[in-house]
Amino acid sequence: MFLKECKKxxxxxxxxxxxxxxxxxxxxxxxxxxxxxxxAPQPDDPAGYGYYTQDDxxxxxxxxxxxxxxxxxxxxxxxxxxxxxxxxxxxxxxxxQIAEILSKITGVPTEDFLAAEKEERESSSTTVIDAGExxxxxxxxxxxxxxxxxxxxxxxxxxxSVREDLSYEEFIALMDQADKIIGGESYYKRASLASHFGQxxxxxxxxxxxxxxxxxxxxxxxxxxxxxDYLGIFATLLPVFLAVWLVMKDRAARMNELVSTRQISSWxxxxxxxxxxVCMVMLVxxxxxxxxxxxxxxxxxxxxxxYMPFVFAIGWIMPGxxxxxxxxxxxxxxxxxxxxxxxxxxxWFLSLTSNVSNIYGNYENFTLIPRHNTIENTAYFTENxxxxxxxxxxxxxxxxxxxxxxxxxxxxxxxxxxxxxIIKQRSNHQIEFEE
Amino acid sequence: xxxxxxxxxxxxxxxxxxxxxxxILTLLLFLLTPAIFSISHLNARAAAAPMExxxxxxxxxxxxxxxxxxQKGVINETVxxxxxxxxxxxxxxxxxxxVLTALAILLFAGIMLYCGSTIxxxxxxxxxxxxxxxxxxxxxxxxxxxxxxxxxxIPVIYYAFNxxxxxxxxxxxLFSLTGDSFAEKPWLVGGSIVLAAAAFGVQYVRMxxx
Amino acid sequence: MNCNTIVIEDLDKFYGKKQAINxxxxxxxxxxxxxxxxxxxxxxxxxxxxxTLLSKQSGTVSVCGIPVDNAKxxxxxxxxxxxxxxxxxxxxxxxxxxYLGVLSGLDKAQRKAAIPDLLEKVNLKPQRKKKVRSxxxxxxxxxxxxQALLHDPKVLIVDEPxxxxxxEERIRFRNLLCEVAExxxxxxxxxxxxxxxxxCEQIAILDEGNLLYNGTVMDLIMQAEGKVYSATxxxxxxxxxxxxxxxxxxxxxxxxxxxxxxxxxxxxIAAIPIEPNVEDAYMYCLSQNNGGAW
Numbered sequence: 014m015f016l017k018e019c020k021k022x023x024x025x026x027x028x029x030x031x032x033x034x035x036x037x038x039x040x041x042x043x044x045x046x047x048x049x050x051x052x053a054p055q056p057d058d059p060a061g062y063g064y065y066t067q068d069d070x071x072x073x074x075x076x077x078x079x080x081x082x083x084x085x086x087x088x089x090x091x092x093x094x095x096x097x098x099x100x101x102x103x104x105x106x107x108x109x110q111i112a113e114i115l116s117k118i119t120g121v122p123t124e125d126f127l128a129a130e131k132e133e134r135e136s137s138s139t140t141v142i143d144a145g146e147x148x149x150x151x152x153x154x155x156x157x158x159x160x161x162x163x164x165x166x167x168x169x170x171x172x173x174s175v176r177e178d179l180s181y182e183e184f185i186a187l188m189d190q191a192d193k194i195i196g197g198e199s200y201y202k203r204a205s206l207a208s209h210f211g212q213x214x215x216x217x218x219x220x221x222x223x224x225x226x227x228x229x230x231x232x233x234x235x236x237x238x239x240x241x242d243y244l245g246i247f248a249t250l251l252p253v254f255l256a257v258w259l260v261m262k263d264r265a266a267r268m269n270e271l272v273s274t275r276q277i278s279s280w281x282x283x284x285x286x287x288x289x290x291v292c293m294v295m296l297v298x299x300x301x302x303x304x305x306x307x308x309x310x311x312x313x314x315x316x317x318x319x320y321m322p323f324v325f326a327i328g329w330i331m332p333g334x335x336x337x338x339x340x341x342x343x344x345x346x347x348x349x350x351x352x353x354x355x356x357x358x359x360x361w362f363l364s365l366t367s368n369v370s371n372i373y374g375n376y377e378n379f380t381l382i383p384r385h386n387t388i389e390n391t392a393y394f395t396e397n398x399x400x401x402x403x404x405x406x407x408x409x410x411x412x413x414x415x416x417x418x419x420x421x422x423x424x425x426x427x428x429x430x431x432x433x434x435i436i437k438q439r440s441n442h443q444i445e446f447e448e
Numbered sequence: 449x450x451x452x453x454x455x456x457x458x459x460x461x462x463x464x465x466x467x468x469x470x471x472i473l474t475l476l477l478f479l480l481t482p483a484i485f486s487i488s489h490l491n492a493r494a495a496a497a498p499m500e501x502x503x504x505x506x507x508x509x510x511x512x513x514x515x516x517x518x519q520k521g522v523i524n525e526t527v528x529x530x531x532x533x534x535x536x537x538x539x540x541x542x543x544x545x546x547v548l549t550a551l552a553i554l555l556f557a558g559i560m561l562y563c564g565s566t567i568x569x570x571x572x573x574x575x576x577x578x579x580x581x582x583x584x585x586x587x588x589x590x591x592x593x594x595x596x597x598x599x600x601x602i603p604v605i606y607y608a609f610n611x612x613x614x615x616x617x618x619x620x621x622l623f624s625l626t627g628d629s630f631a632e633k634p635w636l637v638g639g640s641i642v643l644a645a646a647a648f649g650v651q652y653v654r655m656x657x658x
Numbered sequence: 659m660n661c662n663t664i665v666i667e668d669l670d671k672f673y674g675k676k677q678a679i680n681x682x683x684x685x686x687x688x689x690x691x692x693x694x695x696x697x698x699x700x701x702x703x704x705x706x707x708x709x710t711l712l713s714k715q716s717g718t719v720s721v722c723g724i725p726v727d728n729a730k731x732x733x734x735x736x737x738x739x740x741x742x743x744x745x746x747x748x749x750x751x752x753x754x755x756x757y758l759g760v761l762s763g764l765d766k767a768q769r770k771a772a773i774p775d776l777l778e779k780v781n782l783k784p785q786r787k788k789k790v791r792s793x794x795x796x797x798x799x800x801x802x803x804x805q806a807l808l809h810d811p812k813v814l815i816v817d818e819p820x821x822x823x824x825x826e827e828r829i830r831f832r833n834l835l836c837e838v839a840e841x842x843x844x845x846x847x848x849x850x851x852x853x854x855x856x857x858c859e860q861i862a863i864l865d866e867g868n869l870l871y872n873g874t875v876m877d878l879i880m881q882a883e884g885k886v887y888s889a890t891x892x893x894x895x896x897x898x899x900x901x902x903x904x905x906x907x908x909x910x911x912x913x914x915x916x917x918x919x920x921x922x923x924x925x926x927i928a929a930i931p932i933e934p935n936v937e938d939a940y941m942y943c944l945s946q947n948n949g950g951a952w
Binding site for chain 2: 736738740743746747749753756758760765809
Binding site: 026027030034038041042101102196246247250251254255257258261262350351354355358359363365366 | 597604
């Protein structure tokens with residue numbers, strides 16, 4: 014029966030779509046860059062060597078303070094809640110709190126900041142500025158919100174610099190406070206400070222050092238993480254459609270009545286079906302893992318590249334497939350509608366967008382879609398491996414529980430013991446012909 | 449007059465029995481939007497985020513299921529044997545869904561306006577364009593596959609691709625107004641008309657060729 | 659041309675390469691007409707062609723003088739109850755009839771007049787506010803027949819309407835069909851011989867898309883005259899008899915079995931000739947088509 018279910022899934026439209034999407038996404042987002050990731054950098058590369066994040070207070074503190082000050086002057090703060098651009102305007106009381114924070118950072122009195130902001134507001138040269146963009150006021154001064162080291166010309170504004178006796182920890186705490194006032198997900202959030210204000214361009218030496226570290230720490234692991242990050246996005250979302258299709262197909266073909274009267278137990282029916290679904294999606298993942306493995310080994314000879322993609326496919330990607338399929342199954346068995354698509358789709362969407370500001374390493378809070386969208390940041394992986402493992406085990410366990418519940422509900426419906434107002438089995442044997 | 453009354457009756461019946469659950473879903477979507485996005489005191493560009501990226505999903509919710517009522521059981525055999533052409537019924541459902549999508553977007557835009565956000569005609573039209581494109585994608589897929597789950601699959605995947613690949617999708621990028629660009633919207637409208645026409649074409653050929 | 663006639667000439671219908679109906683020629687007049695045959699004989703296919711749900715490959719079909727290609731006009735005058743009837747589950751019974759009445763081209767006044775009478779006729783009045791999803795199988799069939807009769811069609815096509823119904827429900831359904839057949843053509847397809855026996859004068863038998871028989875029930879029975887026997891054998895020999903002859907009935911009686919069988923010539927076992935019934939005649943007809951095999 015398992016092979017029959019596998020064959021049924023293999024020839025189905027949803028499965029073909031899933032396979033196509035995974036292959037396209039794998040190729041366009043991951044595979045095209047694999048060669049560059051695994052090839053040693055060349056000297057004097059005109060394309061540069063990317064950036065690295067330096068958690069350097071001497072770099073971050075002045076840049077972040079400048080940025081906060083300029084946003085304060087314009088009362089226009091950039092934030093990215095749920096990954097989307099948002100321009101935040103604060104109330105007077107909130108602005109006063111920001112002024113206080115700036116005062117604590119710089120030592121300049123709060124009243125001076127408020128006066129400057131008032132002057133800016135009343136002047137006709139007020140300009141709304143986006144981070145990284147350049148704007149010219151009427152008096153000719155240039156306002157730039159830096160996201161890396163750029164000189165800021167603040168002619169006509171307060172001269173601010175960070176107090177020398179302010180420690181980095183105190184500074185981070187103040188910036189965190191500012192982030193909360195803005196509403197969260199701003200550049201001043203603790204986890205985002207370094208990535209926004211501590212970016213430095215890499216040179217050849219640094220790039221070469223990173224490349225050697227990659228090979229030493231295991232290129233296979235690093236690439237497998239990236240592979241799992243990319244593929245996990247859609248491999249988590251798509252199985253729910255297949256699960257809904259599988260259950261509803263039987264209903265549409267009125268098979269449920271035939272199946273219900275067969276000898277096969279619900280446990281076996283649902284169990285085999287679920288197993289077939291997970292295996293068939295994993296089949297595609299394994300094929301792509303195989304391509305990744307051969308590519309890693311052929312480009313840089315890393316031995317761990319031969320097996321790590323498969324390990325990550327099972328440990329990282331499969332739990333996502335399992336939870337998607339199990340939720341799809343239980344909600345469809347329960348309601349007989351495609352409601353699972355909406356429910357799981359929303360969960361997936363929220364998980365994906367809440368991780369947007371932290372895609373280079375985030376396995377926390379039992380997130381549905383763990384992210385690690387870089388071959389670097391190995392330290393985060395090593396330090397949080399336990400959290401990742403707990404996360405994945407949690408979803409495996411939850412999936413099994415949901416599948417067991419599906420079996421129970423299916424069996425109860427078969428035996429006519431489940432009366433849900435949404436669905437009612439019609440029995441053909443009832444005579445209610447009244448005279 | 450009699451024909452008009454019949455059409456009104458058909459629309460009413462379909463609204464009540466077939467479209468109603470999807471209207472509820474749309475309402476839930478709208479209730480959820482402020483929980484995920486800020487909707488007050490946004491400028492035009494910031495307002496595009498909730499509108500284009502979330503509110504526009506109502507198009508998919510309302511348009512994709514227009515073939516769904518006959519995918520349950522064998523209802524199509526009964527209704528296709530009737531005097532009123534079944535394709536006309538589908539078309540009435542399509543029109544109803546289009547109008548409801550427009551009204552839903554207007555309603556939400558009104559709420560955002562009330563909350564102090566800057567809502568322009570451009571934003572409303574742009575959101576509508578994204579909504580009907582997603583809806584038409586779902587319509588065509590649902591028609592070809594004769595299955596609602598597959599019907600939702602393609603627009604959801606396309607929606608997700610817009611996050612992953614963004615402006616690389618060129619003239620069919622759904623969230624262009626978040627980057628202050630309207631040029632893509634006529635393409636989306638045109639695309640939605642082509643997709644919807646293709647769906648009707650598929651249904652027509654299927655009914656003719658049986 | 660007689661308005662109450664369906665004329666079918668040389669009808670062919672294929673599903674891909676499989677021929678579902680092969681050069682069928684048939685005339686159906688007013689009254690109850692039975693269409694008998696095994697599963698897969700082509701009964702449903704023929705009905706769907708008449709109901710304009712399927713197109714024909716070749717041949718001519720006209721219903722009351724209207725070619726079946728003129729789907730819109732045909733649908734005005736036919737009522738169709740499919741083999742598996744279902745309706746939108748959330749609709750109430752009355753609401754479903756009203757909606758289908760609109761689809762049948764009836765205006766509000768016509769629907770208002772027709773629906774209560776129909777509900778009364780099919781005895782669904784107490785269930786008129788019930789949702790379709792909560793109806794039993796028998797009630798669904800009655801709703802099905804009601805919607806087929808809504809616009810007072812000249813032709814009623816019912817595809818296996820009694821399958822799955824218990825005996826009492828089946829009898830009432832048949833009586834209802836007989837009643838409506840007084841004024842129109844009713845084509846009833848079934849593989850339950852009892853339905854035909856009770857209601858139809860004229861029948862046709864299809865097998866693998868071919869017309870095996872077209873005529874009255876009486877003539878069909880006469881064809882099987884002298885071919886039907888009754889034999890009483892010990893229980894342990896019944897299986898052997900079944901292998902050697904076409905058995906149409908076995909009735910255990912203590913340590914013996916009374917077997918009803920069909921044979922071209924006098925059987926070798928002790929058997930007496932008996933009067934054939936419709937089932938015997940039907941089985942005999944099928945076996946003739948299969949070269950005596952069954």
